[in-house]
Amino acid sequence: MNREADRTGLRVIRAGIDTYQQPVVYMHRDCEVCRSEGFAALTRVSMRIDHRELIATLNVVVSDLLPADAVALSEAAWSAIQPEPDAIATFYHPEPPRSAGALRAKVFGQRLEEADYLALMQDTVHNRLSDIELAAFVTACAGERLDHGETTALTRAMVAVGDTLDWGEGPVLDKHCVGGLPGNRTTPIIVAIVASLGYRIPKTSSRAITSPAGTADTMEVMAPVELDLDAMRYVVEREGGCVVWGGNVRLSPADDVLIRVERPLDFDSDGQLVASILSKKVAAGSNHVLIDMPVGPTAKVRSAAAADSLTGRLAGTAAALGLRVAVNRSDGRQPVGYGIGPALEAADVLSVLRGDPDAPADLRERSIALAGDLLDLVPGNVIGRGRGLAEQSLASGQALAKFMAICDAQGGFTEPKFARHRADVLAPRNGTVMAIDNRRLSKVAKLAGAPVSPAAGLVSRWRIGDRISAGEPMFTVHAQSKGQLEYALDYTQACPTIFDLREDPT
Structure with a gap:
């Protein structure tokens, strides 16, 4: 029959x-x-x-x-x-997933082997596991439930089920930020600096998971990012660098699926974070990687102890995979740059590259410092000389020219466009800024519509230690609709401590 x-x-x-x-x-x-x-x-x-x-x-x-x-x-x-x-x-009715036993074992706290993680990632990319099953896996790996060996095994499995790039001999550089800090859009600037100095930096970036903007979202305001592997290779071979969305090139497709599941859960583990970062670097063909790790009470990494733990896991897994990795701990107490949201962050990037006198000094300084540290990773380079090279590239316009060339190679440059509706959130009293709640500030930008509406978000120029007078704007909310603007403003009324102001003595 x-x-x-x-x-x-x-x-x-x-x-x-x-x-x-x-x-x-x-x-x-x-x-x-x-x-x-x-x-x-x-x-x-x-x-x-x-x-x-x-x-x-x-x-x-x-x-x-x-x-x-x-x-x-x-x-x-x-x-x-x-x-x-x-x-x-x-x-x-589909056949039961081959990794069902491994998934069940992990849920019940057992340690898995490399073959188990490979089966899990194969079932993940072939859509054999439901989102409910994947959520159970993500949860079972949260906290400290992945040891160093399992983290390495998961990373290798993520690489194995996707495509990989080979750029031949020589250093291939990359930079990644652990995240949790609004703004801080250093990557496009660093790619432009490094590529302008003759090094390869094939940067694949993520869209926003729980933030108001990912690097890919910000770059997409200025140039196409949904390139396939052939187009990505063309851009890098022509210009030395690129900034493209990693989800379209299948360099670590299992990670893209896990990120989709983590997004509504709003958590991950150190092990999964390391596997996510390093699997993409290996798959992209990078061999020298700088990790920017902001540390602060409302950043993703909240303490020195947490930073020590994550740094150790990154170093151990990178060594097992043959990557040269350096970790740069940076100030995670407050935003970097003025804008929070794709178009507003793109405007900051361009102002730094163009050398505008009003460009955010903190974004410029952090970009130069990180680019310098990345250049110092290259074998044969004199330690400490990278910063000067990065600064010169920016000051001379060399980095700007390279950025525009990369945008042209990716499909053409577009100037950022801004939202139609804006409103200031005013300081309730005189005071000095003692702390800024990064998470709540990001939520305001998201409630305003970012990143779905690229022009949405907010702009703030205040930093810890600055003095604000009553009635001055603490930040300006940008939205594409009046409803989104009001929604964000309602939240600021419900959470008045986004900026912790110490009242001046009377």
């Missing part, structure tokens, strides 16, 4: 629903396939169209929005399987 011929097929239509990279299919509850196969809401289903197959999560429609003889595909599912017009899909 030909069971394939006996299966009922469903017409494929496009749902037009964004499920954030998770393939989802929609069937009516009276659908013959649903009833005969025993499918229910959140069932994992295997969908086949011709010789293409995709595992997706089922959502059940109970209204008349969807005919019973059709299946609707989310944007992620549609993109993954790319059905032809009038396509017919058949459905099956």
